[in-house]
Amino acid sequence: MENKELIELVTGLGRPRILIVGDLILDRYISGKVERISPEAPIPVLAASHDEMRIGGAGNVCANLRAMEAEVELLSVVGEDVLGRRLLEMLGEIGVSTSGVAVERERLTTEKTRLVSGVNQMLRVDWEETRAPSGAAMEKLLAAIPAAVAAADAVILSDYGKGMLAPEIIAATVAAAKRDGTPVLVDPKGSDFSRYRGATLVTPNRKEAETAVGRELAGLSELATAGDELIAAAELDAVVITLGAEGIYWRTAAGEECRAPTEARKVFDVVGAGDTVIAHLALGLGAGLDLGRAVVLANHAAGLVVARAGAVSVTRAELLAAIGQRRVGGGKVLAGDDEGALASLLAEWRSEGRRIVFTNGCFDVIHAGHVQYLRFARSQGDVLIVGVNDDASVSRLKGPTRPVNVLPDRALVLAALEMVDAVVDFAEDTPANIIQRVTPDVLVKGEDWRDKGVVGREWVEKHGGRVVLAPLLEGRSTTAILARGAD
Numbered sequence: 001m002e003n004k005e006l007i008e009l010v011t012g013l014g015r016p017r018i019l020i021v022g023d024l025i026l027d028r029y030i031s032g033k034v035e036r037i038s039p040e041a042p043i044p045v046l047a048a049s050h051d052e053m054r055i056g057g058a059g060n061v062c063a064n065l066r067a068m069e070a071e072v073e074l075l076s077v078v079g080e081d082v083l084g085r086r087l088l089e090m091l092g093e094i095g096v097s098t099s100g101v102a103v104e105r106e107r108l109t110t111e112k113t114r115l116v117s118g119v120n121q122m123l124r125v126d127w128e129e130t131r132a133p134s135g136a137a138m139e140k141l142l143a144a145i146p147a148a149v150a151a152a153d154a155v156i157l158s159d160y161g162k163g164m165l166a167p168e169i170i171a172a173t174v175a176a177a178k179r180d181g182t183p184v185l186v187d188p189k190g191s192d193f194s195r196y197r198g199a200t201l202v203t204p205n206r207k208e209a210e211t212a213v214g215r216e217l218a219g220l221s222e223l224a225t226a227g228d229e230l231i232a233a234a235e236l237d238a239v240v241i242t243l244g245a246e247g248i249y250w251r252t253a254a255g256e257e258c259r260a261p262t263e264a265r266k267v268f269d270v271v272g273a274g275d276t277v278i279a280h281l282a283l284g285l286g287a288g289l290d291l292g293r294a295v296v297l298a299n300h301a302a303g304l305v306v307a308r309a310g311a312v313s314v315t316r317a318e319l320l321a322a323i324g325q326r327r328v329g330g331g332k333v334l335a336g337d338d339e340g341a342l343a344s345l346l347a348e349w350r351s352e353g354r355r356i357v358f359t360n361g362c363f364d365v366i367h368a369g370h371v372q373y374l375r376f377a378r379s380q381g382d383v384l385i386v387g388v389n390d391d392a393s394v395s396r397l398k399g400p401t402r403p404v405n406v407l408p409d410r411a412l413v414l415a416a417l418e419m420v421d422a423v424v425d426f427a428e429d430t431p432a433n434i435i436q437r438v439t440p441d442v443l444v445k446g447e448d449w450r451d452k453g454v455v456g457r458e459w460v461e462k463h464g465g466r467v468v469l470a471p472l473l474e475g476r477s478t479t480a481i482l483a484r485g486a487d
Contacts (some may be wrong), residue, residue: 006300009293010320016286017071017147018279021173022058022158022165022187024076024101026083028107029054031116049421055090056112058158060313061187062096067313070286073148075100075141077133077164079107082463097113100144102137110162132166141267142172143471149176154286156278157196159189167195173276174198183285187278188212192235201238202230203278208394209241220246227251248299252289258292260299276302276314292310332415342380342437345422349383358440359470360387360431362394363410364403369473371417376470377444378419386414387421387434393427424482429453465487 032048055063058076074096080082087109093099095377108129115123133141149155153176159165173199177184183200184401191211193202201334210217213235220243227239231253239251243259248345251257280301284294301314306401334341349356359377363386365368378384394403403410411423426434435443435456443460447469457467 003323004045007320009297010316013068013283013287015069015314016153016283017073017151018065018282018286019075019157019379020058020061020065020246021074021075021108021145021160021169022061023082023160023162024055024059024074024078024085024087024164025057025160025162026111027054027056027060027439028052028111028113029116030113034122035119044061045123052084053090055087055094056109057160057162058156058164059087059091059096060275061156061158061279062091063094064276064313065283066094067315068096068280068283069316070283073097073152074115075144075148077137077141079103079109079129080105081109083109083476084113092350096116100141100148101278101453102133103135105291106486107137110160114363128162130161133164133169138166138168142374145169146176147256149173149182150180152182152286154282155184156201157184157186157283158275158278159187161189161311165189173208183282185278185282185285187274193230196234198235200285201236201240201281202234203240203242203274203281203474204230205242205274206244206401209239220249223249223259223277224251224257240277240281240291240295242274242302248277248295248302250295252291256419258295260295269441273302290348293345304439309365327376332420332422333411334422334424334429336434339437340423341373346438353382355441356438356473357381357384357442357444358387358438359384359444360426360434362388362389362398362403364394364398364405366410367414372473373470374414375419376418377468378442380442381440382466383421384419385424385438386420387431387438388414388423388425389429390425390427394428396429432456432459435459439463439465446470446472448472 010166023260028050029052030162031050032046034044034046036045037043038045058074062074063071065188074091078087078101084103088101089097108127116122118326132138135317155173157165157170157173174184178198185201186196186202188196188202188204188208193212196202204212207216209226209230215230217223217226223241228239236253238250240248240250242248247259249259249335277298280298281294284297301319303315346356357377357380374384389397391403391407407425411425414420414423424434436459440460442457442465443454445454450469454467460467
């Protein structure tokens with residue numbers, strides 16, 4: 001799917017209303033440094049410096065949807081305790097409707113406490129009570145389901161195995177959704193997916209799918225059969241299996257299937273990725289997208305989440321920025337008139353502390369001199385952006401018979417070189433404007449420019465950068481190559 005279509009998809013989502021039915025969890029992160037071992041036992045001592053509470057479980061699904069500007073209603077249960085009250089407050093602060101959340105006096109609100117040193121989890125402590133809602137709480141939830149489903153554009157069953165999704169809750173939700181023609185998406189738990197019978201789809205990860213079918217799914221070729229088994233077991237319309245670094249696979253009861261490759265640039269923490277996937281699938285289906293487009297949306301959002309620590313949410317602005325960073329031609333070629341894509345890429349690199357190198361040229365017929373020159377340029381920093389003249393400017397500079405190779409071909413060849421990290425075209429006769437847009441840490445030009453005056457030198461040096469002249473490989477030039485061909 002092209003960037004333009006993806007951007008139109010995200011901006012056209014509207015604000016569908018999503019109902020989440022599932023287990024609420026309070027996630028607590030206690031972080032600090034480990035610098036010594038306890039004298040009492042051979043265990044590390046965490047010198048805690050920060051204590052943070054986050055909305056977990058079904059609440060994290062709510063947070064993902066609110067970040068994407070959906071309207072959200074929640075049906076769940078908490079204890080009549082400090083943690084339960086805090087959870088409801090936090091949900092209210094992000095605009096989630098919690099009037100359907102039941103409060104049980106004798107229930108313990110689920111809390112997961114993670115002890116973190118640097119980026120590493122050392123230990124997790126769980127306080128939980130795993131049982132179905134009881135008495136008045138169950139009656140309140142069952143009574144609220146029909147109206148809540150009727151008001152929703154999509155429904156999510158978020159099962160963390162803490163008891164909220166009792167059989168009668170699942171059955172009532174699915175039955176109400178079928179009456180209204182509302183899609184029901186399930187983030188499943190356990191090995192028996194038949195308990196979700198009649199839902200629209202389930203979203204297991206690979207391990208959960210393997211548990212459900214009772215065997216290892218070693219290769220992608222085995223997913224189709226497994227998908228059919230899961231669909232048949234729960235009478236589903238489709239199954240969506242998340243595959244980590246291999247992306248997302250989906251298959252329908254009619255046999256339609258596809259795999260969306262991963263959109264993650266780096267994986268830092270997979271916590272919360274499943275919540276992000278199901279939230280964005282529901283958002284897409286609730287907005288009227290087909291399953292394939294909804295999976296693309298979810299895949300992009302998950303790619304952003306796994307690059308961050310903990311369970312986090314993605315906003316529409318962040319998702320649009322990430323889409324703008326997608327590049328064609330092996331992921332390196334940017335359109336010169338797409339200022340947002342270049343700006344997003346530069347912001348990402350600078351946030352990672354990378355030194356940005358820029359050089360430019362026509363690069364009409366790539367030869368050994370170009371390769372040596374670009375390799376030298378790349379050695380001056382961490383990433384290399386190559387500016388390349390468009391066809392009209394090459395003709396003005398080199399004459400009416402040039403370029404020999406059109407811009408898309410020249411950009412594709414440059415992008416194929418391992419030392420080049422991005423290629424961007426420009427229409428002017430000089431690179432002055434593109435240099436100002438990039439403002440590189442290092443500007444590289446050939447040493448033949450020593451006496452000509454390097455365009456952009458003043459700008460780069462004014463902004464703290466430096467200009468480096470690269471050695472040239474003697475006897476190598478496009479003009480000489482073309483002259484030999486003419487002879």
